[in-house]
Amino acid sequence: MSITIETINTTEAFKNLRKEWNRLLEQSPVQSIFLTWEWLYTWWDHFGADKTLHILLARDSSEIVGIAPLMITTAKRLGFRFRMLRNLGMPDVDVAGLIVKDGDQEVVNHFCQEIQNASRQWDILELGEFPNAVLDPQTIVRQFHEANYLSRLMPKLHTFIPTTGNWEDYYKTLAKHHRRSMRRKERLLAEEHKSVEYQRFNEGKVRPEHYNIIFNINAKARFPELYATESLRNFHLALAKPDVLQHAVDISFFLVNNVPIAFDYGFLYNQVYEAWRGAYTPRCSEYSPGSLIFLKLLNHNFTSGYLGVDLLRGEHDYKKRWRGYDRPFTLLWVVPRRKVLACAAYIWLPDLKKRVVSLLKRRNADSRDAEGED
CATH class of the missing domain: 3.40.630.30 (Gcn5-related N-acetyltransferase (GNAT))
Incomplete structure (x- = not known):
């Protein structure tokens, strides 16, 4: 397999991908309406005015064997503006990630390398929510060398009810x-x-x-x-x-x-x-x-x-009442280490908050146990 990567950054080029896009989606292990050309192109047509297309196509000879449906947008956090490379359609899509023929890991690796090659165009990479059964989050993280990038994973669950x-x-x-x-x-x-x-x-x-x-x-x-x-x-x-x-x-x-x-x-x-x-x-x-x-x-x-009902993203108590089963998904952030403000906003501070919340919960539990003993 000889893979080349092409970047699509015009609406006209995106428009012309319809047949090839959906043909590839039929061969992808990730199946969702939110990954169809129709859904994403319609979303882009209505909300893409202040964003930049950054769709990556992986080709083996002339055949498209992978699509990374991405865009560059502006994110605001801690009073700063950041350039975010994220899945097309976010935050409205409930299923995202990469579209890859037969889930081929080699194609995923090429996408990760191309994203790194373009790292001067973005401050934060955000992927997801994508299904772990198809795209292993740890494998993706390993593609971004630890010496140059920091990452944060947020596990998610999607409930599915077979019918x-x-x-x-x-x-x-x-x-x-x-x-x-x-x-x-x-x-x-x-x-x-x-x-x-x-x-x-x-x-x-x-x-x-x-x-x-x-x-x-x-x-x-x-x-x-x-x-x-x-x-x-x-x-x-x-x-x-x-x-x-x-x-x-x-x-x-x-x-x-x-x-x-x-x-x-x-x-x-x-x-x-x-x-x-x-x-x-x-x-x-x-x-x-x-x-x-x-x-x-x-x-x-x-x-x-x-065949079933997919309750999609959002871990709400009411979903448990319907006796489905949970499928693991992931939301992933990757930030170049040299971009210190982005690291603080998207990696260090969220991690610190998580640790503090966990510590407070443990202390509250210990206090209740001590009161019970009294």
């Missing part, structure tokens, strides 16, 4: 108190004579009006900023265009008395539902609509023959 078995068997694995709680909410709705309906739109059935419902619900929910600007809303509407990802966008609603009060929004990719976002109307929280809509979605996944 290929029997629904009733799966339902019985849920904790009894969790099942009782959801049954109580369903009884409450019935006792109040409220009609309940679950709707799911996917496989090309999503329309702009479905997004308008999402925008309206989310405006009153916990994170109203997610769709607060016209540019954000236009990005999501663009994803669902027929020539983009309309076939993959997957939106569910939970309706009470014919009014949508909750949504789940994600993508159906390779028969796996990637659960990206969800919200509900706060005034209806007594019904636990977030739990009820997800229960309906899981049931629909089982009965439709889909």
Whole structure:
């Protein structure tokens, strides 16, 4: 294998990669909607104005055998500005990293070397979140020589729920108190004579009006900023265009008395539902609509023959209730040692904070033990 690296830094060149990009993704062990050309190009088209493309292509002869979807952007920390080389689409992508044919480590090594060759263009490298089963974080770190670079790894977990078995068997694995709680909410709705309906739109059935419902619900929910600007809303509407990802966008609603009060929004990719976002109307929280809509979605996944539900990033307690299993991912930072301010902001101070928090936890635990002995 004779590998050469090419850098793509124009939108036009990025635009022309669609077929080769997705052909390579089909041969990559990392499979996610967030690594498709359609998702990343649409994101770049809407949010790339103040950033610089830095996509690396690895070629073996004329064949593309690897893509490092990167960009250079400005990051602010401790009152300083830093040039950050990071995955394209961050912080909005839930799965990132490198796209490599058959996970070939030689290609990964070439990418790491090329990134080092361009180190005068960046202050911090940020990769992730990427799956450890495909890209070994320690192997990547070893490519950046310890004498010249510092690194920091942040372990992450993504919960996956297989939906290929029997629904009733799966339902019985849920904790009894969790099942009782959801049954109580369903009884409450019935006792109040409220009609309940679950709707799911996917496989090309999503329309702009479905997004308008999402925008309206989310405006009153916990994170109203997610769709607060016209540019954000236009990005999501663009994803669902027929020539983009309309076939993959997957939106569910939970309706009470014919009014949508909750949504789940994600993508159906390779028969796996990637659960990206969800919200509900706060005034209806007594019904636990977030739990009820997800229960309906899981049931629909089982009965439709889909392979599973990927709960993506974010280690929240509610995910544990659904009895999936955790897959290890990593968020990685690499900083050249000569860039002292960047080392302080992204390596030394976060590490010091981690040590202090750990020390305080140990002291608190020791204090509680001592009080118990008294």
